[in-house]
Amino acid sequence: MPVDLAVLGLARSGLPLAHAATAAGIGTIGYEPDEAARTGLGAGRPPRDALLTAAEVRRMLSRGFRASADPAVLGRVRTAAICAPTGLGPDGALDLAPVRTAAQTLAAHLRPRTTVIVESDVSPGSTEELVRPLLERGSGLRAGRDFHLAYSPSRLDPGNRRHGYANTPRVIGGLTPACTEAAAAFYGRLTDKVVRARGPREAETCKLLETNYRQVNIALMNEMAVFCHDLDIDLWDVIRCAESKPFGFHSFRPGPGVGGPGVPIDPNYLSYRSRSLGYPLRMVELAQEVNGRMPRYVAQRSAALLNEHGKSARGARVLLLGVTYKPDVAHQEGAPAREVATRLRDLGAQLSYHDPYVPQWRVAGRPVPRADSLYEAAAAADLTVLLQQHRTYDLQGLAAKAQLLLDTRGASPTGAAYRL
Template sequence: MPADLAVIGLGHLGLPLAQAAVAAGIKAVGYDTDPRPVAELAAGRPPVDGSLSASEIRRMLSGGFRPTTDPAELGRVRTAVICAPTPPGADRAPDLTAVGDAARALAARLRPHMTVLLESAVAPGTTESYLRPILEEGSGLRAGRDFHLAYSPSRLDPGNRSHTCANTPKVIGGLTPACTESAAAFYGRVTDKVVRARGLREAETVKLLETNFRHVNIALVNEMAVLCNELGVDLWDVIRCAETKPFGFHAFRPGPGVGGHGVPLDTIGPHRPLRLVELAGHINERMPQYVIQRCATLLNEHGKSARGARVLLLGITYKPDLADLQDSPAPEIAQRLMELGASVSYHDPYVLDWRVRDRPVPRADSLYEAAANADLTVLLQHHRTYDLQGLAVKAQLLLDTRGASPAGAAHRL
């Protein structure tokens, strides 16, 4: 049976969208040029980042989801959504290589009246100035006249079971009003609420604002963590009290760094830089080094040197209860500890093998035994399986960078 939808890119953006579409009764094909994830999904196995379970993948397959590497499938749908990754390039701007590859594969098979949507994180203006020419030149069709073109910023929160595609409002902006309405008709089938932006650039800038909002506020609370440590103030108690304010405050919490797929943009082409975002980036990038300073200070206070110290890192993923390592601060922290001469090991229930700069890091099999033997245990990510009260009892010295341990049970960031 022909599919209604093609999701191009089966990563952290594409798979949840395909899942939501299938759950809404939409036949979907998932296209990716990498045969490995396609084969794994076709066999009913979950993605390596753990964002979906095997049972969820099997339900998708039984509901009409078909993963494929055949680009011919792209010409048989009414709607195509590009969910290609856009990691930061050398200039810190989104790398559009995968978006361009996806667009060229689609352009060769683009049909009149098709709706093309972009969800990848891009700078404002990208859909019209970069994606549109590729689609038009490859198809001979004109956007806004022969096919619909729109942008919708992804708002996925991997692992979040409360806020899903279905109940998270979807922002859309089209090249023309008709493009917007065509996109609204599709997204209205998979989500409870559709929010129409004035156009493509407004929709693209929504993603820019939302991502930069997160990074700037994390930077603020990271600076507060450093200050509160110097003042001898319990920052987590400060946040607990501050978040009782019913207006004008949104709680963020510090950590050893900022991971995830959302990349802040402090410069947009030839336009003036966003100085606050630029400064926030510098602050957040310093956090792994600050963690190292705290580690060295704690070891020194207990009569030990970082050189030769046994350090156990707990939780190395960027987000709790997921296997995703995207931009996790753990590799930099491990590398810096190794450079100081520390003997580093790790424990993470979601990561069975870990290498830092091609150097294997030993994995602790027995968590409590490893914590008892380590000179310093550092919690980098708080997975639900960790009993921090029990770990605090077993560990010789525990540094909690997430503020997740009971008050007084550990040294907090």
């Protein structure tokens, strides 16, 4: 199959893009300099931070996908997607070095009429101010005239069985209208709906808004959880009633904290950039502060619950259920479970954990024992704390077995457990 697409960076957003393109019959090659990652993919093993299963990777390989470390392959495609992973630097700004490296590598092999799409998490303005100059200097070509350049934020939701790659609308902002249309034509082969932004900056900022919308609303619910507990009000019944309003209310849920790769990056960047402009984004910063307090609150509630039942946190056997950042996925980026565990351990608790997706777990460099028999472990523990509601958990059954069950997700049947 002729290769039409090159994906630079085969991790969180890159591998799902390659999977969707391959499934759509688009000849796809992945550019991955890391030898271990290439070898693993060639053997059908996805990287740890990827959102695909081994079976999905094997299907990609059977359809012609391959990973290469030869940058020359980048000059043989009509579309190139930069999906290099980014993270936060020590100053709170995004580390765009992987994006810079990918753009420089691509520039040396860029051909006229190629469509270049940036999918990496970047700060607003990066496509035009960082990627464009690197591509133009390295290739001698001009963006918008000799090749197309656009930004399209990744909208992956791990574990979501309702919304996948095909039925999640794709936002695209091109340097010129022609750039937007070229990128739209590509994504139109992969998704049901394409949404055209005015330009790259609007598409970049769309991702920030979406992430901070979630962060702020979860912070509101976390504050309400503490408030309602102190006043002996059933928050979960309050939410149930509020959900009956057919307008002006969108339901979120409280929890032990906010995890995920986008959450620690986007709001922090936005706050950092706003301070550099001379004013803070107080709502975002406050939301981070509220959500950042939740692991401590969960540890405090755990200790208080033990105390109410005549037990001390010191020496108590505490079982933590679900240590990933989302239900039904294996990824732990930003998950509050580690901080909850650290704080409980500091209180003197003896910890164990159970998670069907995490065979081994370490906190602060120390291993946490894994419970092999879930129900026996819950019966033996002084306190069981549900941190993530994986579908495999029978919470009615767990509540019957556990001596004490603290449900931080509101997933257990009413009256079956203590709720956050």
